[in-house]
Amino acid sequence: MSNEPTGAQLVISTLKALGVETLFGYPGGAIMPIYDALAGSGLQHILVRHEQGASFAADAYARATGKVGVCMATSGPGATNLITGIANAYMDSVPLVCITGQVGTHLMGTDGFQEVDILGICLPIVKHSWLVRNPADIPRILAEAFAIASEGRPGPVLVDIPKDVAAAHTGTSSTATFPAWTAPEPDANAIREAEKLIASAKKPLFYAGGGVEMGGASPAFLELVKRTGIPVVTTLKGIGVVPTTEELYLGMLGMHGTRAANTAVQESDLLIALGARFDDRATGKLNAFAPNAKIIHADIDPAEINKLRKANVGIVGNLKTTIESLNPKVEGIQKWVEKCKADKWEHRFRYNAPGAGVYAPALLKLLSEKAGDKFIAACDVGQHQMWVAQHCEFANCRAHLTSGGSGAMGYGLPAGVGAKLAKPDHHVVTISGDGSFMMNIQEMATLNRYNIPLKIVLLDNSSLGLVRQWQELFYQENYSEIDLSDNPDFVVVAKAFGLDAFRITHRHEVEGAVDRLLAAEGPTLLHVLIDPRENVWPLVPPGASNAEMMEERWDEPLDSY
Amino acid sequence: MSHLIHIELDRLEGSLLRVLGLIERRGFHIDQMELYDLGEKRGLSVTVRPRDPSRSPDQLGLQIDRLYGITRLSADPRVGAGADTQAKQGIRA
Numbered sequence: 001m002s003n004e005p006t007g008a009q010l011v012i013s014t015l016k017a018l019g020v021e022t023l024f025g026y027p028g029g030a031i032m033p034i035y036d037a038l039a040g041s042g043l044q045h046i047l048v049r050h051e052q053g054a055s056f057a058a059d060a061y062a063r064a065t066g067k068v069g070v071c072m073a074t075s076g077p078g079a080t081n082l083i084t085g086i087a088n089a090y091m092d093s094v095p096l097v098c099i100t101g102q103v104g105t106h107l108m109g110t111d112g113f114q115e116v117d118i119l120g121i122c123l124p125i126v127k128h129s130w131l132v133r134n135p136a137d138i139p140r141i142l143a144e145a146f147a148i149a150s151e152g153r154p155g156p157v158l159v160d161i162p163k164d165v166a167a168a169h170t171g172t173s174s175t176a177t178f179p180a181w182t183a184p185e186p187d188a189n190a191i192r193e194a195e196k197l198i199a200s201a202k203k204p205l206f207y208a209g210g211g212v213e214m215g216g217a218s219p220a221f222l223e224l225v226k227r228t229g230i231p232v233v234t235t236l237k238g239i240g241v242v243p244t245t246e247e248l249y250l251g252m253l254g255m256h257g258t259r260a261a262n263t264a265v266q267e268s269d270l271l272i273a274l275g276a277r278f279d280d281r282a283t284g285k286l287n288a289f290a291p292n293a294k295i296i297h298a299d300i301d302p303a304e305i306n307k308l309r310k311a312n313v314g315i316v317g318n319l320k321t322t323i324e325s326l327n328p329k330v331e332g333i334q335k336w337v338e339k340c341k342a343d344k345w346e347h348r349f350r351y352n353a354p355g356a357g358v359y360a361p362a363l364l365k366l367l368s369e370k371a372g373d374k375f376i377a378a379c380d381v382g383q384h385q386m387w388v389a390q391h392c393e394f395a396n397c398r399a400h401l402t403s404g405g406s407g408a409m410g411y412g413l414p415a416g417v418g419a420k421l422a423k424p425d426h427h428v429v430t431i432s433g434d435g436s437f438m439m440n441i442q443e444m445a446t447l448n449r450y451n452i453p454l455k456i457v458l459l460d461n462s463s464l465g466l467v468r469q470w471q472e473l474f475y476q477e478n479y480s481e482i483d484l485s486d487n488p489d490f491v492v493v494a495k496a497f498g499l500d501a502f503r504i505t506h507r508h509e510v511e512g513a514v515d516r517l518l519a520a521e522g523p524t525l526l527h528v529l530i531d532p533r534e535n536v537w538p539l540v541p542p543g544a545s546n547a548e549m550m551e552e553r554w555d556e557p558l559d560s561y
Numbered sequence: 562m563s564h565l566i567h568i569e570l571d572r573l574e575g576s577l578l579r580v581l582g583l584i585e586r587r588g589f590h591i592d593q594m595e596l597y598d599l600g601e602k603r604g605l606s607v608t609v610r611p612r613d614p615s616r617s618p619d620q621l622g623l624q625i626d627r628l629y630g631i632t633r634l635s636a637d638p639r640v641g642a643g644a645d646t647q648a649k650q651g652i653r654a
């Protein structure tokens with residue numbers, strides 16, 4: 001046996017040299033040399049129970065910390081099980097390094113056992129990918145992979161390593177670096193042009209996306225908001241770039257946005273888009289979006305400027321310095337700001353829903369208030385996800401982990417695993433629905449194995465609620481394949497996995513249940529039965545302008561709940 | 562309306578598929594293409610046509626610029642030295 005390291009040993013030593021502490025994965029034939037080198041290495045490997053869980057957990061670990069998330073899987077089915085997580089990270093620009101085992105080089109292209117062209121499959125959903133042909137390249141490729149995943153507009157990358165390459169000895173040492181990339185500084189002329197537009201605007205509005213936080217610009221942005229007094233709407237991913245309690249914050253825009261936010265966008269004469277990408281869920285019918293507004297669009301990614309909406313001023317580059325250098329003279333906007341605030345007050349959410357059943361929006365608001373600044377929500381996808389976005393208070397953007405661009409059911413539980421490992425001193429709560437929860441329910445075993453004290457709120461409407469809502473509203477109540485009334489007893493299931501679990505069915509139980517959940521020592525599931533007929537309001541119908549919001553009101557005295 | 566794009570490819574795994582896939586995915590037909598040797602690199606000239614008028618070739622160019630090991634050139638590199646390389650201007654986002 002040679003004393004020189006193997007490719008697999010280089011993978012492990014390079015990961016450590018790059019500062020990795022925790023990674024998520026699942027072993028198998030083609031990646032066995034790497035798992036062999038992993039044992040006793042000091043890296044914390046979290047064995048999930050499905051590779052999709054590994055990619056989602058690593059994604060949430062990255063979102064919660066700003067570091068690069070790492071996951072590993074074997075070839076073939078292991079690799080394909082990562083794909084939803086890779087696509088999810090791509091859509092939401094999350095830095096993720098995915099390492100897959102591949103069949104031996106001599107078997108590649110022969111339909112070998114568990115061979116799949118994962119590099120080919122993933123081409124449209126990665127920033128970049130590598131197939132390692134020579135073990136000596138491993139340190140360089142991994143250093144490059146980490147740099148590319150995190151620099152500029154972050155995103156997932158894939159490193160596919162054939163088994164023989166991982167097993168081979170090589171003379172290379174594990175130190176490799178990749179030249180650091182610095183974001184280009186914004187063009188000073190563009191900044192001046194933007195300031196001029198802001199100075200002449202009477203109804204300016206910030207439209208902030210997740211890029212503000214990813215660019216490390218949230219504190220600078222809050223300062224800019226306070227300095228200029230210009231109101232703010234955010235995208236789903238931008239929630240928290242200013243604390244949700246900030247008085248100039250009008251809420252999320254778009255399909256399930258607040259009336260105040262959507263109205264402000266439609267009426268504004270200048271939209272200042274920062275780290276946002278005019279996604280269709282945010283804009284509604286694009287050519288009716290912000291019809292009176294000029295556009296300033298600042299982003300690190302030049303390909304986003306003018307992609308969907310022509311910008312009057314485009315600013316490419318470092319968003320933090322862009323925001324810091326903006327120093328416009330803002331005059332004569334008081335009437336506008338008062339109007340925005342008045343709309344916000346008039347159309348504030350009401351929590352006095354009729355009946356004695358649990359009203360999920362009220363529960364979620366209370367949960368976030370009780371958890372306070374240490375609250376982190378890991379959401380699944382559906383009505384419950386929109387209720388979190390609408391009703392929870394967030395102190396910062398990294399406290400709201402949600403599958404935005406991809407809308408991937410099954411994200412919530414593994415995301416909670418990743419986030420709680422990343423932020424053990426926070427109140428990390430997975431908020432899931434009965435449909436979504438079943439998509440990665442197996443990760444309760446991961447909570448139990450590592451005793452990860454994640455809290456879970458399962459909002460159970462015994463249906464695929466968001467789909468049911470669309471069928472009710474847009475498909476003439478033709479309910480097709482949305483009934484989940486044969487769900488298992490989730491309390492029994494959770495207990496079988498080793499969690500503590502309890503159930504509530506009535507409104508008067510909510511406060512006690514939230515207290516009990518937050519105080520629990522170990523992983524705990526709160527099963528909440530809610531009315532299947534409850535809908536998410538307001539709603540912009542698909543394809544409609546954001547001006548056409550549907551809403552439902554009930555006639556009860558305000559704030560009686 | 563057709564557009565001719567010249568691209569330089571590093572000899573990396575998947576780079577040809579990466580760029581052709583991107584062009585189709587972003588809403589363009591590939592009407593013609595030519596791959597040729599540039600020594601250390603490969604050259605690719607592609608004639609593309611948008612599927613509908615909302616697809617902008619300028620935007621496609623910026624999408625191509627985001628790829629790694631793939632450089633968009635504004636003029637035919639075979640025309641001779643000094644060809645105007647509108648490289649990535651340091652932007653790797």
Ligand SMILES: Cc1ncc(C[n+]2csc(CCOP(=O)(O)OP(=O)(O)O)c2C)c(N)n1
Nearest residue numbers: 382383384407409433434435436464465466
């Ligand atoms: C993986 C995946 N499959 C299908 C969908 C489509 N979809 C969106 S929301 C939803 C229903 C989600 O049900 P549940 O988790 O119970 O949440 P609820 O809407 O009831 O709160 C479905 C099926 C999706 N987003 N992701």
Ligand SMILES: [Mg+2]
Nearest residue numbers: 433434463465
């Ligand atoms: Mg449901």
